[in-house]
Amino acid sequence: MYLKRLEIQGFKSFAERVNIEFEKGITVIVGPNGCGKSNITDAVQWVLGEQSARSLRGYRMDDVIFSGTSRRRPHGMAEVSLTFDNRRRVLSLPYEEISITRRVYRSGEGEYFINKQLCRLRDIRELFAQCGISRAAFSITSQGKIDEFTLVRPQERRVFIEEIAGVSSYRQRKSDTIKRLRETDGSLARLEDLLIEMNKRRLPLQKQAEVAEQYRRFAQDHRETELRLLEGQLVGAKKKEDDIYKNSHQLESFLGRIQETITILEKQLAEFREGMSLRLNTIEQKEEDLSEVQRLLQESHSDLARLEEKVGAVDDRRAELEARIAVIVQRKAETEQELAEAIAVCKKLKDLQSQAERDVEDLLAEKKDWEEQKKEANRTWESVDQEIFEVLHQKTALVSELQVQKNKKEVLARQREALGQKTNKGKTHCTELEAKIREVQELCKEYEASQEAYKVKLEKEESLAQSLTREQEEYSSKLQSLSQKTDRLQVRFQVLKDAEENQEGYQYGVKRVLQALAKGVKFDGDTLHLVEELMSIPSPYGTALDTALGRAAHHFICKTPKAAQEAIALLKREKGGRASFFPLQALDHRTFNKRDNVVMVEGVIGRLSDLVICEERYKKLAEYLLGRTYLADNIQHASSFAEKNNYRYRVVTMDGELIQAGGLFTGGRVRSRYPSTRRRKQEIKELETQIIKERQKFVSCKERAQELKLELEQARNRIHDLREKIKQIEEARRNGAQRLSTWRQELKHLADSTETYRLEGEELLYHQQDFDEQISMLERKLESIAAREREAEGIRAKLEKARRHSEDKTQELMSRLSAAQVSYSTLSQDLKHQEQKRKQLQQLLEMRSQEFLKMEKDQAALHVEKEINQKQEKSLRGDLDAWIRLKEKLNQAIASMKKQVVARERYVNAKEKRYIKLKEVTLKSQQRLQNNSIKLQHLNDLKEQILSQANENNLKLDLGDDVKTFSRREELALKKEIAAVKQEMEALGEINFAAPGEYQEVQDRIAYLEQQIEDLEDGKRSLTQMIDELDRIAEVRFQKTFRKIRADFQEIFSLLSEGGRADLLLTEEDDLLETGVDICVVPRGKKPRHLSLLSGGEKSLTGIAFLFAMLQSNPSPFYLLDEVEAFLDEANLVRFANFLRGWSADCQLILISHRYQTMEIADHLYGVTMEEPGISKLVTVQLGEYNPENDEQQYIS
Template sequence: MDADNRRGELIVFLKRLEIAGFKSFAEKIHIDFVPGVTAIVGPNGSGKSNIIDAIRWVLGEQSAKSLRGSKMEDVIFAGSDSRKAVNFAEVTLILDNTQNLFPLDYTEISVTRRVFRSGDSAYLLNGQTCRLKDITTLFMDSGLGKEAFSIISQGRVDEILNSRADERRNVFDEAAGVLKYKTHKQQAEHKLFETTDNLDRVLDILKEIDDRLVPLEKEAGSARKASNLRSELREADVRLLHHDASTLQQQISEKAAVVKNDETEQRKISDTLTQYENDLDIDKKVLMTVELQLDEFQNELIKQTAEAEKWEGRRLLSVEKTRNTKQQVERIRQELQSAEDTQRMAKDKHRAMQMKQKTAQHELEEVTKESKQVTAMLNSSLKETEQQIEQLKSVYIERLNEEATVRSEIRHVEERLQGEKSSTEKITVQTTLLSERKQQLAKEQQEKNEQKKTVQKQLDELEKSARACQQQLTEEEQRLSTQQQILQKALRKQSEMQGRLRALESLEKDFSGFYSGVKEVLHAKKQQRIQGIEGAVVELIKTEPAYTKAIETALGGAMQHIITTTEHDARRAIGYLKTKNFGRATFLPMDILKPRELPINSRHVLSQQQGFIGTAFELIQTSAAYESVAKNLLGQTIIANDLEAASGLAKTIGHRYRIVTLDGDIINAGGSLTGGGAKGQTTLFSRKAELETLTNQLQKMDESIQQATAQTSETRNLVGASLHLRDQLRVKLEETQQKKSIIHASLQETEMELRSVDMEISTIEIGRTDTVSAEKQLSTKKRNLQTRHEVLKSELQETLEKLEGLERLVENRREEQQSLQKRLHDLQQKSAVLKEQNAYHSSSILETITQIDELELTISRLQEEQHYVQEFVIGKELTPEEIEKQSQQANDTKRHLQQTIEIEKAKRVQQATRVRDHEERIKMIRQQAGIISERLNTLRIQLSRLETQFETVKDRLDEEYGLRPNELHFESLDIPLLRKTVEDCKQQLAIIGPVNPNAIQEFEEVSERHEFLQSQRNDLVEAKNTLQEAMAEMDQEMKSRFETTFEAIRSHFRRVFKDMFGGGEADLVLTDPTNLLTTGIDIMARPPGKKLQNLRLLSGGERALTVISLLFSILEVRPVPFCILDEVEAALDEANVVRYSNYLKKVSDQTQFIVITHRKGTMEGADVLYGITMQESGVSKLLSVKLSEVAEEISS
């Protein structure tokens, strides 16, 4: 009772597990966990291991294979023979956080994981959606991590047993809490790699910028000079444009006055024409009115003619009608009499049908009422009896379950009785064995002395072989080191070249070095925002390295000129730059650009001179489509070997063409010289050439590295083989030394073991007395259970008899039910017949109603016809004389209309003549208006041309200078002087040559970027040092934590091993004590009566119990909130299972245990027992028993 009170005071960490649709758990279940030990049992295949899979899954397991599936959707219940598959699986784990194990402000934490068949999944923390990373971070270093020992299966035990020493330390790392440091260190190493890579890139860019600064400064100076000249040129050009604008404005004013006069005359003629056209419209309307009246009179004439003809016809008809009237009166009377008789018969039939329908409806209501009564009797006849049967079945099942439980307890008691008897037999056998063992100890001592001598001889031979192997290994390692240094040097060179290549490719991709306007156009071409752009000149031509300097000098700023397909494309690109204010650029349209070449005679003379290499065009390669552009730029530029040769060539051709030397010196047309030297700089041409060179060099470097890698790999294989041989020798040395130590220790332990044998014999005798007492108690319990079993069997028989009686009663009721069913069927048939009769009567009634309505119409028509005939008989029809009079009137009207029509025709002729006169006048006026309009169009074209010229001047002012003509106010202008100034400025700008208009801004930007990158470099260096210091601190912390935890586990392991084995000794050994960050861990153990040896040399049960002892030791050093053990004691014998169970009870006050087991000893030690069954195929069910309450009931 005290133990139960103590357990009740424990804080439950794992409080509840809820599972729905996960694997074999089709329906939602929940498991409430208690302090201490909870055991989950069940037959193989019942799904008990799915409980562990559910906990592992909700804690974040990502491997479907670890959950015994091929994909994560396999954890969803897939259906069975009697159940459909579900669409999602959900597991919720509720944890107690009253001790603030987790850094959350909640006393209870729920973790939920869902997965749907669509592949979607979700994680929830206390009902709020979260990420998987949040779950893993929450559980890291809590003993619940991925490498933790909170969930231990038989496979996990085997993994610890069979893993290498370096792999085995993962468990110790988890216990020491260093996993998060390892994770942080890996992140820091990744950041360090990125920082180093960024630093290398920054250094590459800095080198590139350093190469650009000096030439940019020179370009900026030229740009400033050119800018001043352009300012002077601008002022003069603006004045000239103002003069042109003023002249054009005056001409436009004069021409506009003439146009205005002609427009006035045109308007007058237009007004006259409008007046005549209005008169013509009036006359046409009058003519139309006359024609309409004429049409009306003609139509009336046609009507009157028809009227006269009609009256004549009526006269003839009236004579004929008089003869036929008496016959019609008799016919109408007979038809009217027949219709009235038929109507009376239809009404009689209608009344008869209504009576039959009422009778059938009454019968149908009576049948329906009786059917409802029979149905009610059918529904209620068996209900009460079936309820009684269900109640008895429930009682029967309860008794049956109780009988099965009692029967199971009887078997359990019998098994324990058998176990106690077996223990007695074992005690006898053990006593005999101990006596025999005592006699063997003296003999073993002599044998171990012989073994010691043999082992020493083996040690001497192995040490000799190890020295020879070490010498060979040293030589191979030196060779490997040399090869690795060569390889590393090549890799560093490759990395530098790759960095340089990336930097150049980045500059090439960003069009770095191009003027801003050129750069924007090339970017727009790349993004397909501008059509017709072929590319910059420097992109479309190539040359050999020897001529690069000369071609660059020859092209100068033209390297950045942009080649377009047509002039229209060039104008469109210029418009794009203007719209966006992106700067300026020079364009070379292929459709209008003409090639320029040396005259044949000059070419012939030059080819005879020493130092002549050729024209610049001849030294480049480009597509045939761009040859005309290339000839335009380079066709008349001569390339010479050096300045001296260039001077001679210039004199030969009279200084008419520009000559460029291979060193970049220039003799300009006219005789001026340009030359000098500058520090090495990367130009667009040289950058392009360097890209190609670097690509080729990298290919060759890859081949060299592959060869060096192969040689290094071969040597490494040799070193590996030597290392393997050395390790084998070391293992053999260690094993031999261990054998020697074991033999020595065994000799010392022989006397100790003799004393131990005497003590064990005394202990066994005490155990024999306890076993006899236990057998008596179990026999008594068995008799009580058998008595209860007989009572339950009697109650079951009685209940079964009652059930059989009720089932017979149900059978009788079912016969009555069949009779009622037959009566109900007859009633339903009769109801159907009555419904059909009722429907027939309704149809007949509708037919008679329709017939009566039709007869009413017939009678009404005949009565009207009779009335008409009677009127005719009594004299209401016109007489032939009256009809003759009406005919004469119609003929008189017809003659009058014919006279009126002749008058209207005369009016129409007169009005048509007036319309023709107006049309002739309008035609003459329109001819006069055409003459004026043609003259006016000519004047407008002339005015438009003047305005276009003015707009051109105005656009130049606006686009080139941002001014408008009306903004310019000059008192007097010296036009010749202004034109001379413009020509002088243009000539000086031509001498300067093309300059980079953005050089000043680029120089400032590059300088600013250089300073920024210097600051970035300093920051990266500081960050690199900080990361290295942090990694060193983490290494030191991990060493300290691992060393402290290892020593604590080692101490506990020595003690726990003795408790679990009832003696013996064990130890944990570091494979490399000098390197605590990577050292492995070996397990040494000596069970009682055996030698101290490596874990691999023990039997299966000894190895399993040793690992279990290690896990219990770790739990003592680093208690986890809960621990799940999945059949880890499967390999233990009964005695060790009892020790295992007892130890679980001992440490369960600190750790909550959930045990999957089928071993009796483990079940007996559990506080709560959950059973997993599969009564329905493919579907797991949950049963629970609290063993402490069962024990109390049995004892009471």
């Protein structure tokens, strides 16, 4: 693989496109100082990815773009391309030629291409990484780099060898690993802080969990004791119930015998009543039949009227359908017309598209002809360039001959010329130094101003970062507080939700009805509601409402008494306890008088029925339950109100104290886990809303915290950038100050030297007049050559004009071609649009055809429907006549049967008088049975109370044979035991029932954190081992590469210096990772000397030897060296040229030089000139075309 071509356009001084074709062997690029030779080196470094403007001898990256001259405008873009021959497939891409291109615009945007395909800088670096080509490789050595090898400190020289050894990547990996190690340490510290915090939370939670466990044990003892008591009470009540049942059975047997006497009479009465009932039922049935016939008559009339309306509606629908069919037919015709027009437009567009396509083909053919003409003009241009180059070389030969004559014949003239050059150079240098001093002074002022501005910005950014940090800490604290608050609310909500789902606080009967309602059971078609569900009140009055309602809060509200009866029947049938029901019909005819004579006192808020909130249909219910209850703010005002109104009304306070009508005071405080059932429902809703709000706050705070984190990171990045800029400006300012000091001393020295040179030059002026004649002769020859040069330039100007005309014509053709292609593209789009429109019209036509067919089917269906309706009308009229005849027959039958019933009623009345006398005999016995029933009812109430209490406390009663009954004394002892346990439970105080779960969660969290800490410590050990391994690999690679470079350096230096010796030494051999690399030089015939004591040529020779030693350790397909031999004398330069000739056998060498010894070894020669100020141009010379027997050409070559 070798470098085949370099293309430059708009890069620095290369305003026009320049193509440099490279071949194998040695290529030398020559030209005077300042003509732009080194810009070629910069271009190669730049296209390979150089990102530092300073390395490219600029301040900003857009400095590489051609900045314009007095005659030319600046360019907006710079572009450089490198083309490599890849036939041996050294690079991984499957192409024989690989071209990389970099392009930059003044806006700062840049682009990279591989074979004209857009890519990334990383792709280019990876492509050339394995073959020793990169922007930082020593295969491209810019001007002045040789001095750097010898002037840098040992530690900095070590970096060069690390680059060759590939240790830099290991250093980067080590740096990344150390960064990860620091992050791991930070994570460990954070986890350890979290672990300490978790351990602080664990101890209080452990105590709370122990208290909760103790409360659970007390609750279990309380439950077991209460279960024993209730089971004993229930078994005792059942035994008493059995005794009463036995007594009642005896009474019922006695009454049975008496009842037999009555039964015969009842049977006779029943027979008579049954006969009469049969007749009455028959009469009632006939009357019902008569009513049914009348109803059917009315329905027949209604059906007949509806049928007539239906027939009219069908006629209306038929008319409407016919109108719609007419519209569809018209629209279908319009669509067919639009479709025909669209087809015509498509045909026309296709014709236009074919014409446009033919125009494009004609223009492409014309463009090809102009390109052939342009190639012919370029060949003519190259021949004229060749002629100009020959003229320039002849001109150079004459100037060289003039210089040789002066050197041979007149030493004084040469001395004067040398003095004149030194004087002019000194003056020029003085002017340049003064301009540089002024420029650097201005630049230093700008640096100081920029530094102050950046410092002000830095202070603002640091202040902003501190503010953001404080705000972030506040939001972190707020997030933690919101999280804890939400957790507390969630625990409270779950406790209340569980209590509500378990229906805690309701009696067993109420629970049973609620369970039936939850299953969808309805009573008389009605859904029942509790009183507490229908009424609400502002929060401060909640306790008062609960106290005033009392047990009525759990009464069910229904619409009708029948619903209450069905619910009670359900409870009896399932033995589900007792419940109270209030039918709203009972209040329909009831009125409530306003009590205007109430004496109000201070602190009485008003009637409770006026304060509750309920639907309008429950207002009477609220009036009934709370109409005589008043609300006061405290017990003193309540007592005063009751006393002044003679204790006629109930008064309740906001704290729940109650004064009953009549004067009974009730008050105090009950300790309870849960609020009342009404307030529990209300609190569940409030907690649900509050939890949603708190979560929204949490999300909002979290989002703000994330925003603050991002803003803080951006602020820190800006602070880092500002500090870097301030540091760079400070460094640039210090460098400027050092340069000012150096240049001022140099300016003073130059001024003294210039004055000396001027005086010596005046003395030599008198000795030079003898040589004027020879100078005049040479000048006449030069004028002849200049005439030939002007003639060639004229020809080139004409060719330039023809080229511009060709380019204008080509541009015109390209514009016409672009316009034709745009026209062709537009016609293609229009044709595509018309084709889509045609398809849409065809689809619309098909849709309307289908709609037309559907309407015809609907029309036929309406015709059938009309015929069916007419048949139904005829049938209904026949049924109507039959019902009228049946009505007349029923009226006659009813009148006959009523006469028979009146005769039998007189006989039944006589039998009933005898039956009443017999019933009075059994009255006393039935009274005794009634007493037994009352006793049984009391026992049932007792059992229900026991069962209700068991259900309220979720106790499952076991009534086996081993259940013991208790005496009165034993029951009292058990109740005292229950009260004692309950007192112990209350003594435990507030119980955190969630503590066991939270304690376990904290324990799991601690275990998780400990595992995380262990994992991080393992990771830390792995990172430490990785760092040690990287250090080991870096040591081995550095040592191996150092030995190779050291041996090559010794060999190359000895070869270049003819017997001199040099060596590379490690400053710290025991520390290969940090050691520096020093150079020891022993010039031929001298003692070992330090680098600082060497002459400029010796330093340059040492740097060259060091460079080529490194290049041999890391071979590259090509090498680009920019004036590396500038400070070598003639003898050393000859040896160096011979070395290059041998060294280039296996590689491609590209040298930039102005030394003729280097030019002598060139296989290919390029010249860089600046004929137009500020514009670099390239002149190509193939040395194989020259005849070495020609003295003039031999001199040039």
